[in-house]
Amino acid sequence: MRNLKGLLFGVGMASMLFSACDTKHAQLTVSGLNPTAFDSIINGKKTELITLSNQNGMEVCLTNYGGRVVSIVVPDKNNQPADVVLGYDNLAQYADTINSPSDYGSTVGRYANRIKDSKINASGKEYHLRANDNGNSLHGGGNTGWMHQIYAIKAKTDSSVVFSLTASDGENGFPGTVKATATYTVKSDNTLDIVFEATTDKETVINMTNHSYFNLNGDPSKEGFDQVMYINADKFTPSDKLYIPTGEIKNVAGTPMDFRKPTAIADKYDTSFNQIKNATGFDHNWCLNTYKNGKGDDKTVAASLYSPRTGILLEVFTNEPGLQVYTGNFQGTGIACKHGIKYPKHVSVCFESQKYPDSPTKIVAKTKGWDISNPYLKPGEKYYSHLAYKFSVQETSTK
Structure with a gap:
């Protein structure tokens, strides 16, 4: 999903007091990050860089600012380390929501994606949410949502690291005090395994995801449309010009939305197709075949991305019914990012496992087909969402 360009205000530099550590002699991570560049105090809470690794050359760096993935390093076909996600190399840019707004690598909550007209109905009451995207609510309120909390x-x-967050009743208009955790684990098979869990004391909506932007080519200074994508879905949910689903569920067959066979993204980039034209790329929800009879199969590949340049294959697994796929349509802002690189438009692909966009509205309206995507959580219930990114090296693209 697109960056929150021009929509994020307020958290920023005024509340940040940086540590006075001497960074000249700090030991860098494999991805080239300086951990001291993430040491800070924001709103009285300490931030830091956490480094996870295994014995097979995989390294994942995260910060508790927004529960974000900052870098993922995996071996390429020449056994050379490659950082495959976008981001910044210091906390200052992540926290500066005016000059460098982003959702790079974040743990998104309480509700990922969009809610039409910024309102929900819970326990028979209408709640008005913080509008931050053309009158709609996006990613739980943007700069005051979870992606900018400590x-x-x-x-x-x-x-492994476990991030936890308590969101207050009324936060950005949402009902209920929510206690949530996000557990990130690097496994021995080069999988980054992610588990989201939450409870509430009032009926509310919950829809968490990770928002990492992937470029497997090893050079994020260039467009990434030569990457080969696979999506295990027969159907998708069309959206209007404001990215709100129309309520329809359409077949991908015969359209550029059909990635049931691994295909270079460029080969499907047809701007005569209104869905691609409206989004200037892909920014849509696919209805995953891996979700059936009310249960998601998180052992079967939901989607994949492959780079013929590096031989790196990313496989995505989830128990969720939907996958929002975004192809960096609003990148190319000219902002210097990690290691000073300026990312161009269409440089990356984001896989957001989740309930279908605008599910709170569609569920209340009893829109056909949205019943499998119920985002409402009641007291006593436990929210559980699983997402896994598995990396390997392949000679050719596979599922």
């Missing part, structure tokens, strides 16, 4: 580090090992 997560507590509940537990940490060499290969």
Whole structure:
């Protein structure tokens, strides 16, 4: 999904007091990050860089600012380390929502994606949410949503970290005090495994996801449309010009939305197709074949991305019914990002596992086909969402 360009205000530099550590002699991560560049105090809470790794050359760096993935390093076909996600190399840029707004790598909540007209109905009452996207609510309110909150580090090992967050009743208009966790684990098979969990004391909506932007080519200074994509979905949900689903569920067959066979993204980029024209690329929800009879199969590949340049294959697994796929349509802002690189438009692909966009509205309206995407969570219930990114090296693209 697109960056929140021009929509994020307020958290920023005024509340940030940076540590006075000497960074000249700090040991860099494999991805070239300086951990001290992430040491800060924001609104009285400490931020830091967490490094996870395994014995097979995989390294994942995260910060508790927004529960964000900052870098993912995996070996390429020449066994050379490649950083495959976009981001910044310092906390200042992540926190500066005016000059460098982004959702890079964030743990999104309480509701990922859009809610039409910024309102929901819970327990028979209408709640008005913070509008931050053309009158609609996007990613839980944007700069005051979870992607710009400081997560507590509940537990940490060499290969795993648990972020926790308590969101207050009324936060950005949402009902209920929510206690949420996001557990990131680097596994021995080069999988970054992510588990989101939450509880509430009032009926509310929950829809968490990770928002990492992938470029597997090893050179994020160039467009990434030569990457080969696969999406295990027969149907998708068309959207209007404001990215709100129309309520229809359409077949991908015979359209540029059909990625049931691995295909270079460029080969499907047909701007005569209104859905691609409206979004200037892909920014849509696919209805995953891996979700059936009310249950998601998180052992079967939901989507994949492959780089013929590096041989790196990314496979995506989830128990969620939908996958929002975004192809960096609003990148290319000229902002210097990680290691000073200026990312061009269409440089990356984001896989957001989640409930269908605007599910709160569609569920209340009893829109046909949206019943499998119920985002409402009641007291006593537990929210559980699983997302996994598995990396390997292949000679050719596979599922």
